[in-house]
Amino acid sequence: xxxxxxxxxxxxxxxxCEIACIVEHSEYKDIFWAFRSEKPRQLPKTKVEELGPLSxxxxxxxxxxxxxxxxxxxxxxxxxxxxxxxLIDKDRCVACWMCIMACPYGSINRDERNGTRHSTKCxxxxxxxxxxxxxxxxxRALIYEER
Amino acid sequence: MxxxxxxxxxxxxxxxxxxxxxxxxxxxxxxxxxxxxxxxxTVEPKGVVSDFAKCTGCHRCEAICPTGCITIRRNPSxxxxxxxxxxxxxxxxxxxxxxxxxxxxxxxxxxxxxxxxDHILLDACQVTNPSIDPLREPMELRTYLGSKPDKLxxxxxxxxxxxxxxxxxxxxxxxxxxxxxxxxxAINLNLCEALARTAEAMGTLYNTGEGGLHKRLYRxxxxxxxxxxxxxFGVDIDYLSxxxxxxxxxxxxxxxxxxxxxxxxxxxxxxSKTRMIPIGTDAxxxxxxxxxxxxxxxxxxxxxxxxxxxxEKPVSVKIAAVHNSAAIASGIVRAGADIVAxxxxxxxxxxxxxxxxxxxxxxxxxxxxxxxxxxRDEGIRSHASIIAAGGFRNSADVVKAIALGADAVYIATPAxxxxxxxxxxxxxxxxxxxxxxxxxxxxxxxxxxxxxxEQLINxxxxxxxxxxxxxxxxxxxxxxxxxxxxxxxxGVNLTERELGILGIKHAGESW
Numbered sequence: 001x002x003x004x005x006x007x008x009x010x011x012x013x014x015x016x017c018e019i020a021c022i023v024e025h026s027e028y029k030d031i032f033w034a035f036r037s038e039k040p041r042q043l044p045k046t047k048v049e050e051l052g053p054l055s056x057x058x059x060x061x062x063x064x065x066x067x068x069x070x071x072x073x074x075x076x077x078x079x080x081x082x083x084x085x086x087l088i089d090k091d092r093c094v095a096c097w098m099c100i101m102a103c104p105y106g107s108i109n110r111d112e113r114n115g116t117r118h119s120t121k122c123x124x125x126x127x128x129x130x131x132x133x134x135x136x137x138x139x140r141a142l143i144y145e146e147r
Numbered sequence: 148m149x150x151x152x153x154x155x156x157x158x159x160x161x162x163x164x165x166x167x168x169x170x171x172x173x174x175x176x177x178x179x180x181x182x183x184x185x186x187x188x189t190v191e192p193k194g195v196v197s198d199f200a201k202c203t204g205c206h207r208c209e210a211i212c213p214t215g216c217i218t219i220r221r222n223p224s225x226x227x228x229x230x231x232x233x234x235x236x237x238x239x240x241x242x243x244x245x246x247x248x249x250x251x252x253x254x255x256x257x258x259x260x261x262x263x264x265d266h267i268l269l270d271a272c273q274v275t276n277p278s279i280d281p282l283r284e285p286m287e288l289r290t291y292l293g294s295k296p297d298k299l300x301x302x303x304x305x306x307x308x309x310x311x312x313x314x315x316x317x318x319x320x321x322x323x324x325x326x327x328x329x330x331x332x333a334i335n336l337n338l339c340e341a342l343a344r345t346a347e348a349m350g351t352l353y354n355t356g357e358g359g360l361h362k363r364l365y366r367x368x369x370x371x372x373x374x375x376x377x378x379x380f381g382v383d384i385d386y387l388s389x390x391x392x393x394x395x396x397x398x399x400x401x402x403x404x405x406x407x408x409x410x411x412x413x414x415x416x417x418x419s420k421t422r423m424i425p426i427g428t429d430a431x432x433x434x435x436x437x438x439x440x441x442x443x444x445x446x447x448x449x450x451x452x453x454x455x456x457x458x459e460k461p462v463s464v465k466i467a468a469v470h471n472s473a474a475i476a477s478g479i480v481r482a483g484a485d486i487v488a489x490x491x492x493x494x495x496x497x498x499x500x501x502x503x504x505x506x507x508x509x510x511x512x513x514x515x516x517x518x519x520x521x522x523r524d525e526g527i528r529s530h531a532s533i534i535a536a537g538g539f540r541n542s543a544d545v546v547k548a549i550a551l552g553a554d555a556v557y558i559a560t561p562a563x564x565x566x567x568x569x570x571x572x573x574x575x576x577x578x579x580x581x582x583x584x585x586x587x588x589x590x591x592x593x594x595x596x597x598x599x600x601e602q603l604i605n606x607x608x609x610x611x612x613x614x615x616x617x618x619x620x621x622x623x624x625x626x627x628x629x630x631x632x633x634x635x636x637x638g639v640n641l642t643e644r645e646l647g648i649l650g651i652k653h654a655g656e657s658w
Contacts, residue, residue, distance in 0.1 A: 009592065010592055010593075010595040011592065012179075012589075012592050014175050014178055014179060014211060015173070015175060015178065016175060016211070019171075019173050019175070019213050020213075031171060031213060031214055032169070032171065034171075035171035035172070035173065053587075053588035055592075136213075138211060139592075139593060139595045139598070141595070
């Protein structure tokens with residue numbers, strides 16, 4: 001399946017991928033709505049990790065054998081088959097954070113807004129041909145391809 | 148800024164106009180500004196604000212803002228009108244009196260001198276000779292640089308006619324535009340690589356400048372001109388052998404008579420290895436080449452390089468366009484150079500004293516015309532090719548230069564603009580926000596060599612298409628037929644003397 005691959009050598013840590021992710025997952029997919037009106041604001045599902053000049057957007061790898069699904073005690077994390085992304089059913093998540101512990105890439109985050117608690121992760125933008133983060137990257141530091 | 152001097156902080160050049168209605172406080176403008184001109188206020192009044200005094204007018208934040216909420220504007224504040232004491236002169240004096248230093252700048256001469264290209268018009272065919280449609284008929288841009296023989300001799304060997312004359316080594320260009328010298332150190336490796344890849348893809352050459360050749364770029368050797376400059380950085384036998392040609396740099400159009408200075412902070416491990424100097428030391432290029440104090444010395448160096456490279460590679464000599472360029476060029480050709488590169492006073496630079504950049508040298512148009520004429524008069528024009536450099540802005544300038552007598556042109560500023568440069572002229576700070584003239588690994592990553600290569604290829608492709616259109620209109624199907632063909636040029640708004648030096652007729656004059 002196609003995945004989003006970061007290219008560390010040209011990632012300049014501008015975080016436009018995070019912004020695009022927030023907009024894409026907001027109710028109206030509109031940047032002003034997403035940042036100024038929607039309460040609470042969406043959380044970015046990809047995060048730029050930075051250490052000095054080293055940086056990259058840490059996206060979910062949608063692993064062949066996902067450690068997160070293995071670790072999930074309620075079956076909230078699932079995938080239909082290897083050709084589909086790893087997704088999360090928020091209603092089944094009990095916020096034990098075992099997926100976060102298990103993920104070797106640090107690609108799953110906590111969502112504790114509004115008093116609800118569950119994990120959140122990249123869904124590869126089901127409404128889009130190219131994920132929003134990839135499209136937003138001004139330096140082609142995110143590549144969406146089959147490898 | 149000196150203590151007690153608020154002039155440089157308050158008389159700022161640019162205003163960062165931020166539409167707070169549109170600002171989503173994503174902070175990308177703060178992250179992208181290497182001069183810390185944008186600030187995130189976390190105490191009341193909260194929000195993103197800007198320190199206008201730090202803005203260099205590079206437009207990076209404006210370009211990257213996801214909501215387009217930023218506009219960089221000139222600060223409209225003006226001193227009382229004065230034709231002599233303009234804001235520019237006044238502010239320069241303020242800067243100098245605060246520091247006591249030489250005013251520095253980057254890029255090319257920004258003073259208002261006449262641009263002769265804009266006073267020269269090209270010819271086109273009508274009725275008496277047909278124009279050619281470049282989309283339907285072949286157009287030849289191929290150019291050979293190097294010394295040409297005065298005559299060809301043939302001999303018959305076993306019934307076959309063979310060439311007896313030994314030809315001097317030639318560089319083959321598929322488009323008569325080369326990338327001029329920009330050294331690794333002044334620009335970063337990402338851009339060097341993009342230039343090299345473009346040269347390879349388009350069948351032309353790029354010039355390493357005086358900063359040596361990084362090992363990673365050795366594979367582009369066939370498309371590389373290596374420079375031997377006064378600092379001798381990175382020059383060894385491998386460097387000379389891997390390249391297609393070597394260029395002895397005597398002068399640079401932006402700062403004739405002045406050497407270079409790469410500050411020690413920019414000399415990291417890779418630059419140190421490539422330049423062959425210790426890490427952290429200033430890379431100082433002396434003003435003269437210390438073994439060239441006469442034309443005879445130049446001849447020795449030309450032949451030392453030819454000897455070292457087995458007489459297989461052309462040797463170029465680059466000079467700045469100055470008052471006696473024509474006589475100097477004649478000496479250079481007689482000293483054995485295969486190519487003479489002349490860099491006009493509008494040529495760019497990574498760093499130069501502002502006053503030198505704006506006041507020393509002469510326009511390339513006049514220098515080129517006079518050099519070409521002098522070499523023709525002396526009967527030695529064919530002994531060397533001429534590359535014109537310094538201030539070429541578009542394909543029309545290139546066509547006019549070739550008609551004035553250049554074999555090819557060097558471009559650099561258009562290449563930088565192609566990859567993002569907005570001409571803020573702060574290259575010398577080493578903090579280029581576009582990742583061009585910086586080696587800071589944090590900033591250099593902004594220049595993705597893949598994207599830059601595409602942009603540079605598009606630049607050369609667009610220009611070569613336009614050059615073919617010009618040629619077609621003139622009924623010329625090979626660039627060779629245009630070279631030095633000043634009959635196809637006419638001047639407008641030029642004095643008799645200027646027309647005389649350019650060797651062209653005034654518009655309205657016909658045969």
